[in-house]
Amino acid sequence: MGLKSYRPLTPTLRYKQIGDRKEITADKPLKSLTKGIKRSSGRNNAGEITSRRRGGGHKKLYRLIDFKRQFAGIPCTVETIEYDPNRTARIALVKYENGKRCYIVAPADVKVGDVLNSGAGVEFRVGNAMPIKDIPLNTMIHNIEMKPGKGAQLVRSAGAAAELVAKDGKLCQVRLPSGEVRFISEDCLAVVGQVSNIDHMNESSGSAGRSRWLGKRPAVRGVVMNPVDHPLGGGEGRTSGGRHPCSPWGKNSKGAKTRNNKRTDKFIVRRRQKRA
Numbered sequence: 001m002g003l004k005s006y007r008p009l010t011p012t013l014r015y016k017q018i019g020d021r022k023e024i025t026a027d028k029p030l031k032s033l034t035k036g037i038k039r040s041s042g043r044n045n046a047g048e049i050t051s052r053r054r055g056g057g058h059k060k061l062y063r064l065i066d067f068k069r070q071f072a073g074i075p076c077t078v079e080t081i082e083y084d085p086n087r088t089a090r091i092a093l094v095k096y097e098n099g100k101r102c103y104i105v106a107p108a109d110v111k112v113g114d115v116l117n118s119g120a121g122v123e124f125r126v127g128n129a130m131p132i133k134d135i136p137l138n139t140m141i142h143n144i145e146m147k148p149g150k151g152a153q154l155v156r157s158a159g160a161a162a163e164l165v166a167k168d169g170k171l172c173q174v175r176l177p178s179g180e181v182r183f184i185s186e187d188c189l190a191v192v193g194q195v196s197n198i199d200h201m202n203e204s205s206g207s208a209g210r211s212r213w214l215g216k217r218p219a220v221r222g223v224v225m226n227p228v229d230h231p232l233g234g235g236e237g238r239t240s241g242g243r244h245p246c247s248p249w250g251k252n253s254k255g256a257k258t259r260n261n262k263r264t265d266k267f268i269v270r271r272r273q274k275r276a
Contacts, residue, residue: 155176
């Protein structure tokens with residue numbers, strides 16, 4: 001994948017830089033592996049906005065992704081590489097030898113015609129899913145399970161990759177993209193390699209309209225509002241706020257701890273803030 005730039009014929013095109021999508025080989029998804037998805041626009045079941053700055057956006061179908069790699073031991077062939085509007089990574093349509101078709105998150109450097117496999121004892125190669133205990137140390141992995149058989153939950157976004165840094169009995173230490181080092185069971189599956197669409201982080205939409213297509217509404221700064229609308233609003237002339245950054249309801253927005261799950265604290269070897 002590469003990035004596509006445009007001649008600056010308009011202010012929008014001057015800074016626009018998006019992926020060229022040369023790796024994509026199909027225009028439409030396989031209908032039997034899709035389902036409708038309802039847009040909530042950030043509202044709960046009572047119609048109240050619980051997540052601000054969401055709304056609109058283009059219609060889209062949800063692609064059913066096989067995060068479990070359920071047909072273990074059965075080789076599959078990559079038929080297409082496709083765009084998925086629901087995630088930043090590319091997806092791959094694979095056909096198993098038993099005739100079943102599934103969507104998986106496409107690993108980087110996997111092309112149409114490649115043969116992939118999953119399960120214990122499979123060949124060590126990019127795109128294959130295997131238990132972490134069978135993967136050599138210092139290998140880049142993605143689509144990592146947190147519980148054996150539950151399906152991949154970690155490291156699924158475009159260009160992401162974790163590193164297997166140590167094996168300690170039944171548990172293995174994995175360094176996540178955030179810098180956090182975490183214990184994960186050796187029986188959990190992980191896919192060898194990096195997630196596709198690596199240049200996603202370097203894209204620049206160049207226009208507000210493209211954000212609206214994605215369902216993102218404008219974000220208005222609190223300091224430019226009136227005092228009735230935000231604690232940072234008001235003042236004569238331009239001000240910097242005069243107090244700690246906060247939400248419209250006065251809750252501090254920086255520095256507060258967001259993690260509240262003591263049950264799994266024992267699996268964290270090093271916090272993401274403490275990189276070393």
